[in-house]
Amino acid sequence: MAEGKDSVLQILEWIWRGVQIFAVLVAGVWTYQTFVWTEGPLLAQNVRLNSHLRAATPATGGCQRAFQVNLENTGKSELNVVKVVTVAYRFELQREPDKFARLIDIDWIRANGTAEWTKVFPDPKYQPDPENKDEDKAKKAKWSPFLGPLRTTETYNHSFDMLLRYEPEAWIYVETEVYVEGSNQPKVGGAWDRVCGQWRPPVDPTDRLSVEIGAGAGMPAFVPASFSADWSG
Structure with a gap:
């Protein structure tokens, strides 16, 4: 038992x-x-980078535009932004008569366009020189946009404001690269449009060139284009 x-x-x-x-x-x-x-x-590092060109407003000899960049930490870990590089390219784009469509190729723009300005954060020109004891450090930048920790769900916005000369055939492409600590590749966002969008100089009836340029105001509207994305890694 x-x-x-x-x-x-x-x-x-x-x-x-x-x-x-x-x-x-x-x-x-x-x-x-x-x-x-x-x-x-x-x-992991999760970043949402949005960018766009704001509508043009009249300015002497051309227009004023702003390139808006929004950076958001969509992950659950704090990020540290260590460098930001923004470049504005001028390029000319014509439709090809024998083709229905032409690609606005970003690689082509970078290779063939003219880099009108480049802004880097942190900018070496405005960083204190540790070896120069007589330097006026008060004139040097003590803070730079974007740089530093970006907590989870936190968003940072920055606007690059530009004064542009009006040129009928000119286009502009602005691109921002955001470098995050621990990531091998930058996060990239960009936008392109005609230099002054749909804005045209006022028509002067005594100026034949002004009349021709102003006539372009009746052309079909073009919406500024941009590319943005969520990045993980």
Whole structure:
């Protein structure tokens, strides 16, 4: 009788061990799905970079425009922005008569356009020189846009304001590269449009060139184009 009871207890013990092993396996699968598939990507660097060109406003000899950049930390880890490079290119784009469409190729713009200005944060020109003790550090930048920690769900906005000369055939492409600590590749956003968009200089009836330029105001509207994306890694 005692032997039978011992056998039952042994079987129950095996069953209990099996239940424990099964519970450990289930917990392991849940942990893997939760933290590797769900939480893991959120703990990586997740950045949303949006950019666009604002509408032009009249200015002497041309127009004023702003390139707006919005940087948002969409992950669950704090990010540290270490460098930002923004470049504005001037280029000319003509429709090809024998083709229905022509690609506005960003690589072509970078290779063939003219880089009108470049702004780097931090800008070396305005950083204190540690070896120059007589330097007036009050005139040097103590703070730069974008740079530093960006906490989770935090958004940083910055506007690059430009004065542009009106040229009927000219287009502008502005691009920003954001470098985040720990990432091998920058986060990139850009936008392009005609230099002054749909704005045209006032028509002077005594000036034939002004009349020709002003006539372009009746052309179909062109919406400024941009590219933005969510980056993870």
